[in-house]
Amino acid sequence: LLAGRRVVITAAAGSGIGGSLARRCMLEGATLTISDAHERRLGETADALEAEFGIRPATLTCDVTDEESVQALVAGAIDTMGGYDTWMNNAGLGGNGLLTELTDDQWNKVLDVTLTGTFRCLRAALPHLYEQGSGAVVNNASVLGWRAQERQGHYAAAKAGVAGMTRALARELGSRSITVNCVAPGFIATDMTDALTEQQKSALLGHIPLGRLGTRDD
Secondary structure, three states, X not given: OOOOOEEEEOOOOOOOHHHHHHHHHHHOOOEEEEEEOOHHXXXXXXXXXXXXXXXXXXXXXXXXXXXHHHHHHXXXXXXXXXXOOEEEEOOOOOOOOXXXXXXXXXXXXXXXXXXXXXXXXXXXXXXXXXXXOOEEEEEEOOHHHOOOOOOOHHHHHHHHHHHHHHHHHHHHHHHHOEEEEEEOOOOEOOHHHHOOOHHHHHHHHOOOOXXXXXXXXX
């Protein structure tokens, strides 16, 4: 499905959704640039993909909270692949705490990575798609953008923002032949969900028909 397409994925290192996105894109024939703030884990992910597919994806470290780093990712992807057709914003940061007990720093950190980081990447990446006259954007949102979950107010606000920004941008860019969509995963077994308490996990499972958390392959 992705043969001939050039794809950039943020936060693609480690054992989260991003690593599985990268694997699936390569399985579907894409040329890939993956990025992450963690250089060592990024290299390990590239090693694993190279071992499986015989092709090593390009890797670029990127901190989505830093404008210079984001601009370098865009420039590096263009230099490495000659451009890109699909940009996937996967970077996000969770948290756990009662809204009345969150500090400004805790609130701002989650919003800066998850919502503002997505905005920074889009602001930097879209001019190339404009010039190209086509492309696709996929943002990673969450069911918590509209479904209540206690102690997740900052994360819910950030993901609701990603979903709202996606809808607005889809209207802005449709006339340019650029599609903008988001996916909203439920609760996927990753390091982020490992941080939930057993009480929280038990409550979540009661709402999931399969009676289990999703997997990255799901």
